[in-house]
Amino acid sequence: MDTPITISGGGIIGNYISLRLKKNNINSIIVEKSEDSELPPGGIRTLTLNQQSLSMLQNVGIDPETALISKITVSDGEGTGRIQFSAEDIEEKNLSYVVMFNDLANMLMKAQKENTIFSNEVQSIQNFDNEIDSEVILKDGISIRTKIIAGCDGRNSNVAKIAALPGSFNEYKQTALTFVVSVQENTNENAYQVFSEKGIFALMPMPNNNNKHTVVWSINDSEIKDTDINDYVDNYLSYFESKLNLNMSVESKILNFKLSNHHLDKYINGSLVLIGDAAHSIHPLAGQGINLGFADADIFCEEVINAYNKGFSINEKALLKRYEIRRKGMNLIMLKSMDFFVNFFNNENLYLRILRNWGLTTFNKSRFIKAFFIKHASGLNKI
Numbered sequence: 303m304d305t306p307i308t309i310s311g312g313g314i315i316g317n318y319i320s321l322r323l324k325k326n327n328i329n330s331i332i333v334e335k336s337e338d339s340e341l342p343p344g345g346i347r348t349l350t351l352n353q354q355s356l357s358m359l360q361n362v363g364i365d366p367e368t369a370l371i372s373k374i375t376v377s378d379g380e381g382t383g384r385i386q387f388s389a390e391d392i393e394e395k396n397l398s399y400v401v402m403f404n405d406l407a408n409m410l411m412k413a414q415k416e417n418t419i420f421s422n423e424v425q426s427i428q429n430f431d432n433e434i435d436s437e438v439i440l441k442d443g444i445s446i447r448t449k450i451i452a453g454c455d456g457r458n459s460n461v462a463k464i465a466a467l468p469g470s471f472n473e474y475k476q477t478a479l480t481f482v483v484s485v486q487e488n489t490n491e492n493a494y495q496v497f498s499e500k501g502i503f504a505l506m507p508m509p510n511n512n513n514k515h516t517v518v519w520s521i522n523d524s525e526i527k528d529t530d531i532n533d534y535v536d537n538y539l540s541y542f543e544s545k546l547n548l549n550m551s552v553e554s555k556i557l558n559f560k561l562s563n564h565h566l567d568k569y570i571n572g573s574l575v576l577i578g579d580a581a582h583s584i585h586p587l588a589g590q591g592i593n594l595g596f597a598d599a600d601i602f603c604e605e606v607i608n609a610y611n612k613g614f615s616i617n618e619k620a621l622l623k624r625y626e627i628r629r630k631g632m633n634l635i636m637l638k639s640m641d642f643f644v645n646f647f648n649n650e651n652l653y654l655r656i657l658r659n660w661g662l663t664t665f666n667k668s669r670f671i672k673a674f675f676i677k678h679a680s681g682l683n684k685i
Contacts, residue, residue, distance in 0.1 A: 305331045306616060307606070308438050308448040310424050311455030312336070314349075315578040315595045317410035319452060319603060320417055321362045326607045328616075331417055331446060333438075335455075338420040340408045346482055346554050347403035348516045350506060350589035355596040356399050359406075364413065366406045368399035369507040372491040377545070378498070396491075398589075400506050400516070419444070427451055427464055430572045435617075449617040451574045452602070457564060459580035467576070469566035472641075476501075476561040477526060478586060479519040479535065482508065482554035489515070489548070495587070496545050501525065502587050503542045505550075514553065518586055520561060531558055561585060565637055569626040573617045577602055582633045585640040594633055601628045 307323060309316045312334030320330045350371070351359075359366065374397060377384035389397050411418070419440070428437040430451060438446040453461035483505075493506045501521035508514045519535075526534050535556055543550055565582045569575065578595030605625050609616050 303331070303444065304447045305329050306448065307331075307450045307452060308333065308424075308446050309452045309454055310459070310461045311453065311580070312411065312414070312418050312420075313454060313456065314407055314410055314592070315599050316452070316454035317407075317414045318359065318362065318364075318596070319454065319577070319599050320414045321364070321410065322358075322599075322603045323606065324414075324417070325362055326603075326610070328606065328610055329417075330452075331419060331448075332414060333419050333422055333424055333440060335423040336420065338415070338418075340411070341404035343405060343408070344402055345404040346480060346516070346557055348400050348506065348508060349403050349406065349592045351399045351401060351596075352590075352593045353394065353396070353398070354600070355593050358596055358600055362413075364406075364409050366401045366409060367509040368401055369509045369511075370396045370491045371398045371400065371493045371506065372396050374398075374493045374495065376495045376497075378496075398493075400508060402509060423455075424451070424461055424464065427461070427574065430465065430574045436573050449573060449615070450606070450622075453574065453576040453580040454578055454599075455580055457579045457583045459576060461574060462566065462576055462580055465571040465574050467566050467568050467571060469564055471564040472562060474520075474561040474563070474585060475523045476520050477523055477531075477558050478561050479517070479521065479531060479556055479558050481517055481535070481552055481556040483515050483517055483539075483550040484513050484553050485515050486513070486549040487547075488512070494546055496542055498541070498545070500538050500541050504587070504589070505542075505546065505548075506589075515550075517550075518589075520585070520587060531556055563637060563641070565634060569630055570622045573622070575602065575622055575625065582637060584637045587640060590636060590640075594636060597632070598625075598629050601625050 306328055307330040309320055309330055309332045312332045316332055320332050323330050372389045374387040375384060387397060389395055422440045422442055424438055425441045426439045430436045435447050435449055436451060438448055438451060451461060453459045455461060489507060491507065494504065496503045501519055504518045506516050508516050535552060539550060563584050566576060569581045577598045579591065582594065584591055602625050605621050606616050609618065609621050
């Protein structure tokens, strides 16, 4: 079996890349370890897409239902400091868009189903570090001759392990809870984030429902040690109701997962390229992980399509290196920024608390700085 590009991982990013390449007459094969089955519609998990990520999807014919966010209020739960980001600051209609994870994943999987090998995974790769075509061997023995192997298989990337790419890994010693709540009040396309001694609490609207919202709540493991998570939510949700002046009631199961980040020293090794969570992951406090993945996919596709249209070989070292250079620095800046916010707001020193309240208030008065920050987070500043 021959194909120009083999994609390891049939998730959102892998399917998007395959679909965009197909629309530019470049064939690919997706190798996905899960079975050929759709996720239940709706669900609990959501993704917050910036304008660039949503536009990328719409440009390949994927147009998911969205909940609009036109204003985001970030506040310190232990003080009076706060920042309010508004779409008006950058003369846009909206700041971001909330989509249901399952629904978006199903739309992309359906679009690329005929190009996917399900219930399989990459077992070994031959010649990926040379300037000739590589051979990908799958678990069931299938052999694929290919020019590029794109690793889109998440933070525990199988192809990254095969290439033995080094990197840094960090445990936040936090647990993230995510669940659905109903909110009595009309939040008017607002999203909220509160930094507090009870954790980092984010509240966002959900598609097609005026009163249902999704919560992502990051809590220090020491806070919930020997404590039932459901009991913790019952005991402390009222704390954030008071801070936000909203009435909330839990409407779903409470999912939980441990938080960590990682960043590989290299995104490429010969003809092997890592994209999205396979190369890097960050704290979910700003909801930017998926958008970094789409930004990686955008630049990777752009480089490959440009080379193909000019008649160049798509696995030239210079082409793949350009992708790494264009994305690695930007991703590292975002990772370090998220770590700074986590550490800064996780410190209960009285003087630091005073400083951050002053800083939030001062930052909120600067329209120029806020506009720069929003444009960067929205994907409008592209290298």
